[in-house]
Amino acid sequence: MPNVKVSPYFNLTMFVNIGPYRYPALATCLLLYVFIVCANWAVVLTICREKTLHEPMYIFVASLSFNALYGSTGFFPRFLLDLASDTHPISRVACFTQIYFIYTYASNEMTTLCVMAYDRYLAVCHPLRYHTRMTAKKALILAALAWLIPVFFVTTVIYLSATLPLCGDEIQKVFCANWNVVKLSCVPTVVNNVVGMLMTIATIFLPLAFVFYTYTRIINVTRRSSDKFKGRVFQSCMPHMVSFVIYSIAIFCDISLSRFNVEEMNSYVAVILSLEFVVIPPLLNPVLYGLKLTDIRRHIFKML
Secondary structure, X not given: OOOXXXXXEEEEOOOOOOHXXXXXXXXXXXXXXXXXXXXXXXXXXXXXHOHHHOOHXXXXXXXXXXXXXXXXXXXXXXXXXXXXXXXXXXXXXXXXXXXXXXXXXXXXXXXXXXXXXXXXXXXXXXXXXXXXXXXXXXXXXXXXXXXXXXXXXHHHHHHHHHOOOEOOOEEOOOOOOHHHHHOOEOOOOHHHHHHHHHHHHHXXXXXXXXXXXXXXXXXXHHHOOOHHHHHHHHHHHHHXXXXXXXXXXXXXXXXXXXXXXXXXXXXXXXXHHHXXXXXXXXXXXXXXHHHHOHHHHHHHHHHO
């Protein structure tokens, strides 16, 4: 019989002892969190307040910024507490709550980038029919679907993981991750693996493939167009392309890291790679959209 453990706590084991550098690291992370909150709230409030920005593209930008607030709030407060502490236990309830926040954030980010790619595809490839095929109401429906689909999958995945009997309590991460919990199981996890794979396909790989398809079509159209049209397309699509590439790299690093034995890696490298997708996109997206998109930038400065 497997040695089933019923400890009410998990231990996060990937925190590195950085001695006197702990408090500078804590202050830096706190400043990052404050900047993420202020910058993304500025984008969300600007788009909500200005009626001229109640258009599909800006609705999706607001959804992306709100998701950054949501994901950061699910990660940073607990992470800051762990940085200030010498021990890193986390209750099962808090662990699965953190998994829910981080996984829905990660999935929402990709599905929202997917619907944004669809919006840009319609604007560039079907400009005459854009305003009939992509209205503000349709944009709100697509943004809602981009949130609801990940919620369904993540809820199912967490339910399956929470019912597993576990033979350990050590999670090799600086935050709770579903795959690390599943690896502690005392019983076969075929169902968990299948559902987890379906979730990854539905919220990561299918949106990824769709974005590649839409930009292939956009490139084909712009290649045969005038330089002025190319410039307008580049101005419109560049923030989305940059945020999509950055997020794809960050999520790929985290997925790849979960398949390796982190004890054989440099601890600092492992921590940095695991934090990329919850820190870099929320940090850079408001800068990309707030500064690059003229309408948002002008109204943010006006509001400030």
